[in-house]
Amino acid sequence: MEQQTTxxxxxxxxxxxxxxxxxxxxxSGDGMQLTGTEFTRASALALNDLATxxxxxxxxxxxxxxxxxxxGYQINFGSQDIYTPGDQPxxxxxxxxxxxxVNLPDLVPGGILIVNTGAFTAKNLELAGYPHNPLDEESLxxxxxxxxxxxxxxxxxxxxxxxxxxxxxxxxKNFWALGLMFWMYQRETERELRSIQEKFAKKPELADANIxxxxxxxxxxxxxxxxxxxxxxxxxxxxxGLYRNVTGNSATALGVVxxxxxxxLPVFFGGYPITPASDILHELSNYLNYNVTTFQAEDEIxxxxxxxxxxxxxxxxxxxxxxxxxxxxxxxxxxxVMLELPLVIINVQRGGPSTGLPTKTEQADLLQALxxxxxxxxxxxxxxxxxxxxxxxxxxxxxIATKYMTPVFMLSDGYLANGSEPWRVPEMSSLxxxxxxxxxxxxxxxxxxxxxxxxARAWVRPGTPGLEHRIGGIExxxxxxxxxxxxxxxxxxxxxxxxxxxxxxxxxxxxxxxxPPEGDLLVVGWGSTYGAITQxxxxxxxxxxxxxxxxxxxxxxxxxxLGPYLKGFKRILVPEMNNGQLVRILRSEFLVDAExxxxxxxxxxxxxxxxxxxxxxxxxVQN
Amino acid sequence: xxxxxxxxPLVKPALxxxxxxxxxxxxxxxxxGDYSILAQVQKVMPDFGxxxxxIVFVSGIGCSSRFPYYMNTYGFHTIHGRAPTIATGIKVSxxxxxxxxATGDGDSLAIGGNHLIHIxxxxxxxxxxxxxxxxxxxxxxxxxxxxxxxxxxxxxxxxSLDHPFSTLxxxxxxxxxxxxxxxxxxLQHLQAMLKRAGDHKGTALLEVYQNCPVFNDDAFVYITEKxxxxxxVLYLEHGKPLVFGKDKNKGIRIGKNFTPEVVxxxxxxxxxxxxxxxxxxxxxxxxxxAFMLSRMEWPEFPxxxxxxxxxxxxxxEELVAAQKERMVATRGQGNVDKxxxxxxxxxxxxxx
Numbered sequence: 001m002e003q004q005t006t007x008x009x010x011x012x013x014x015x016x017x018x019x020x021x022x023x024x025x026x027x028s029g030d031g032m033q034l035t036g037t038e039f040t041r042a043s044a045l046a047l048n049d050l051a052t053x054x055x056x057x058x059x060x061x062x063x064x065x066x067x068x069x070x071x072g073y074q075i076n077f078g079s080q081d082i083y084t085p086g087d088q089p090x091x092x093x094x095x096x097x098x099x100x101x102v103n104l105p106d107l108v109p110g111g112i113l114i115v116n117t118g119a120f121t122a123k124n125l126e127l128a129g130y131p132h133n134p135l136d137e138e139s140l141x142x143x144x145x146x147x148x149x150x151x152x153x154x155x156x157x158x159x160x161x162x163x164x165x166x167x168x169x170x171x172x173k174n175f176w177a178l179g180l181m182f183w184m185y186q187r188e189t190e191r192e193l194r195s196i197q198e199k200f201a202k203k204p205e206l207a208d209a210n211i212x213x214x215x216x217x218x219x220x221x222x223x224x225x226x227x228x229x230x231x232x233x234x235x236x237x238x239x240x241g242l243y244r245n246v247t248g249n250s251a252t253a254l255g256v257v258x259x260x261x262x263x264x265l266p267v268f269f270g271g272y273p274i275t276p277a278s279d280i281l282h283e284l285s286n287y288l289n290y291n292v293t294t295f296q297a298e299d300e301i302x303x304x305x306x307x308x309x310x311x312x313x314x315x316x317x318x319x320x321x322x323x324x325x326x327x328x329x330x331x332x333x334x335x336x337v338m339l340e341l342p343l344v345i346i347n348v349q350r351g352g353p354s355t356g357l358p359t360k361t362e363q364a365d366l367l368q369a370l371x372x373x374x375x376x377x378x379x380x381x382x383x384x385x386x387x388x389x390x391x392x393x394x395x396x397x398x399x400i401a402t403k404y405m406t407p408v409f410m411l412s413d414g415y416l417a418n419g420s421e422p423w424r425v426p427e428m429s430s431l432x433x434x435x436x437x438x439x440x441x442x443x444x445x446x447x448x449x450x451x452x453x454x455x456a457r458a459w460v461r462p463g464t465p466g467l468e469h470r471i472g473g474i475e476x477x478x479x480x481x482x483x484x485x486x487x488x489x490x491x492x493x494x495x496x497x498x499x500x501x502x503x504x505x506x507x508x509x510x511x512x513x514x515x516p517p518e519g520d521l522l523v524v525g526w527g528s529t530y531g532a533i534t535q536x537x538x539x540x541x542x543x544x545x546x547x548x549x550x551x552x553x554x555x556x557x558x559x560x561x562l563g564p565y566l567k568g569f570k571r572i573l574v575p576e577m578n579n580g581q582l583v584r585i586l587r588s589e590f591l592v593d594a595e596x597x598x599x600x601x602x603x604x605x606x607x608x609x610x611x612x613x614x615x616x617x618x619x620x621v622q623n
Numbered sequence: 624x625x626x627x628x629x630x631x632p633l634v635k636p637a638l639x640x641x642x643x644x645x646x647x648x649x650x651x652x653x654x655x656g657d658y659s660i661l662a663q664v665q666k667v668m669p670d671f672g673x674x675x676x677x678i679v680f681v682s683g684i685g686c687s688s689r690f691p692y693y694m695n696t697y698g699f700h701t702i703h704g705r706a707p708t709i710a711t712g713i714k715v716s717x718x719x720x721x722x723x724x725a726t727g728d729g730d731s732l733a734i735g736g737n738h739l740i741h742i743x744x745x746x747x748x749x750x751x752x753x754x755x756x757x758x759x760x761x762x763x764x765x766x767x768x769x770x771x772x773x774x775x776x777x778x779x780x781x782x783s784l785d786h787p788f789s790t791l792x793x794x795x796x797x798x799x800x801x802x803x804x805x806x807x808x809x810l811q812h813l814q815a816m817l818k819r820a821g822d823h824k825g826t827a828l829l830e831v832y833q834n835c836p837v838f839n840d841d842a843f844v845y846i847t848e849k850x851x852x853x854x855x856v857l858y859l860e861h862g863k864p865l866v867f868g869k870d871k872n873k874g875i876r877i878g879k880n881f882t883p884e885v886v887x888x889x890x891x892x893x894x895x896x897x898x899x900x901x902x903x904x905x906x907x908x909x910x911x912x913a914f915m916l917s918r919m920e921w922p923e924f925p926x927x928x929x930x931x932x933x934x935x936x937x938x939x940e941e942l943v944a945a946q947k948e949r950m951v952a953t954r955g956q957g958n959v960d961k962x963x964x965x966x967x968x969x970x971x972x973x974x975x
Binding site (some may be wrong): 018041044047054137209237240241242243244245252257258261263268270288289290291293297299301302303304305306307308309310312313314315317331332335375414425426427428455461462463465466467468470471473474483515539550 | 629632644648675676677679681682692693694696697698699700701702703707708709710711712713714715716717719720737738740894943946947948950951955956957959960962963964966967968969970971973974
């Protein structure tokens with residue numbers, strides 16, 4: 001917690017802090033995700049800038065009390081620009097011994113440690129692998145600001161005459177903890193009480209119980225004057241406008257809806273449930289009145305197949321999945337390349353290979369997106385940088401797909417998908433339209449005739465008289481589209497498909513950079529590392545190091561400005577949450593001695609890790 | 624073609640068979656049963672009165688899947704086994720189109736088996752012609768999921784160990800709403816079945832026994848040979864008893880546990896009166912009857928040809944459209960600006 005000023009005032013005194021990182025953790029059945037999102041909303045309404053990171057196990061209900069059943073939610077909120085959910089929590093709320101054990105190592109030394117002692121039973125201690133109660137260790141209180149509260153018991157007391165059984169009453173303890181946090185950070189409670197009522201509208205007795213628990217937690221803070229103070233994070237300086245909180249998956253779904261409207265096309269989404277992409281399917285299924293059709297297919301292949309069929313028929317075909325799903329879809333994506341039909345493929349990357357780490361994040365599908373199909377099969381690839389950027393990235397993918405008649409990859413990842421940030425909501429009228437054009441003129445129609453600039457072939461909707469034609473996956477004649485096994489024709493078609501995708505480079509625009517165009521070190525990133533890299537580069541620049549960063553939205557084709565830009569730096573560092581994928585591309589494309597910085601732990605980079613790596617490579621310069 | 628007034632054509636002239644012939648030369652082997660199926664399809668197409676541009680032929684991979692190239696309609700030759708997925712995307716997004724699918728026993732029962740059962744389950748309005756030649760032709764002669772047990776092929780020199788599918792048992796098991804069978808050499812029957820399939824709402828599946836003269840010649844000769852045909856084929860007709868044989872003196876009686884038996888029909892000793900012979904009803908909701916028919920195979924039984932099952936269930940694309948309309952009716956046509964501003968929002972005022 002970065003301390004700024006202390007303002008002594010009548011009790012309790014309020015300490016103003018610039019930013020705080022809180023992590024709520026408990027058993028996966030303890031409702032930690034809900035606690036986190038509720039606190040996030042209250043922080044957003046308090047006008048703090050923020051970023052969040054949920055971290056939950058793959059099992060829906062892992063055995064209670066076990067280490068692998070621990071679920072966490074981290075939020076970083078502040079009065080300055082917040083780029084990441086924070087490296088280390090300043091405040092850790094641990095609801096049971098397992099959560100305590102898993103998360104304690106992350107807490108900053110001297111940080112606030114709030115523990116639900118009621119859950120430190122002999123059984124739970126054993127499940128967490130503790131021979132004796134770690135709360136009894138004296139050093140704990142010396143290392144952290146330890147606050148031991150029997151939240152289980154206090155919640156039960158608050159609900160004594162509620163008529164709720166012990167089990168249901170026990171489930172309310174997350175709201176007790178939330179209430180306490182609301183007091184600590186002086187959050188507005190009115191809105192929260194309304195939210196609980198709305199959330200449990202169908203079970204008024206639970207709404208009532210949760211409200212009581214919440215109020216009890218709040219009062220506990222007030223009455224016991226736990227730290228003798230509360231904390232205040234001032235509103236951040238944020239561009240004026242209307243804001244909401246948005247996760248990457250939600251932004252993606254909203255972007256798909258908007259893309260359909262901007263392209264003046266019906267949207268057809270074909271998909272198959274897979275973590276962490278399913279929310280996109282769920283959300284779009286609620287938007288059928290926006291000219292959207294969703295189709296939960298029998299498998300990943302049918303998901304993309306149906307989307308291709310819909311694109312062929314004149315819709316914006318979209319599919320979303322994660323790495324394993326992409327593996328299954330690749331043959332069909334190759335078909336879409338051959339047919340030259342628009343298609344948006346969203347890959348919310350997770351840890352791989354195989355089932356890997358389904359709920360954890362990774363960036364290891366870049367090479368799969370670029371090269372994972374048989375044959376010479378180029379596909380444009382775009383990557384989103386932040387949760388809200390998913391909105392703009394998927395719209396851009398749809399624009400490129402329809403303009404160039406090609407499938408387009410949009411790479412997201414588990415970190416963006418579930419993480420959230422405040423988003424200044426754009427007006428539809430401010431977003432450029434890209435209405436799709438269908439050919440209706442039979443005169444001189446060639447199935448594979450091309451626009452001379454974009455090299456796109458014409459999009460013809462079935463139902464158009466006089467334009468009946470046949471297409472398919474077999475190589476075609478470069479004009480008529482009839483089957484052709486001719487040697488020169490195939491050579492020509494491979495070259496043309498490559499040239500079409502390469503030509504999309506003209507769409508790449510300005511590079512996204514941070515810092516001057518020359519220096520000792522350039523950090524090159526792509527995707528969800530944007531926040532951490534930007535924060536680290538800012539920090540290191542302030543220390544007087546000649547470091548800049550460039551972040552790639554376009555992975556294929558690469559931004560034509562990138563090559564010259566790389567030349568302005570002595571060293572190039574490429575942090576990636578994989579074993580070195582973009583770094584290979586940069587080395588082979590530009591013959592530069594780019595160096596990888598790889599983290600493959602299912603977790604995003606910490607700002608401190610990047611700062612450390614930058615400091616090793618870019619010396620402090622005395623002015 | 625009907626007579627039209629040459630001077631003032633008020634209606635579009637009806638289409639003829641030739642209108643459905645594309646400019647591509649079929650590349651099937653001489654004598655292939657596919658030629659017959661193509662010819663019958665082109666012949667019945669004008670009868671539907673649907674303009675060519677409203678028709679899409681979709682296929683997977685295999686000899687039969689070359690079919691769309693030869694139809695002068697919209698055509699889409701997809702990838703192995705996946706035709707039902709692409710056809711579903713077309714039909715659901717464009718219910719105004721008439722979508723046919725050409726596929727084979729390998730394409731739709733092996734690599735595409737999953738998609739086939741799901742398109743049937745959903746009852747998407749696709750008319751599927753399943754060319755069953757009990758062999759892989761395009762890959763030059765390996766056994767297929769419908770090849771008989773013990774069949775010797777390139778990949779089974781010691782004989783196939785795989786228990787074969789009965790195509791129609793699979794289709795009925797997946798609750799296909801229109802299930803029929805015909806034979807490439809039975810031209811009139813094939814045309815009649817194509818028309819029935821074309822008129823069905825929901826998924827229509829027509830299995831056509833098709834001879835592959837190169838890799839599995841005479842696979843169906845046991846039922847197509849003139850001398851044997853009458854005794855080995857059971858022509859199904861709705862409302863008519865299940866009788867067969869040159870003299871129509873053999874019939875199917877359904878015994879205990881839905882077990883069919885072949886009996887001699889007549890009033891004499893050891894014969895069974897016609898009143899005890901099962902009467903074909905293709906509209907029975909319960910699929911068990913049609914399934915029983917699909918299990919009948921020579922030599923124990925005659926092979927049923929015709930419509931096994933024809934029931935009415937809403938087509939998937941209609942349900943999708945209706946659900947969408949309901950959402951529009953209850954929530955109104957979506958306003959994206961409102962959607963983007965839904966949920967919790969807050970306003971940051973410009974600083975003065």
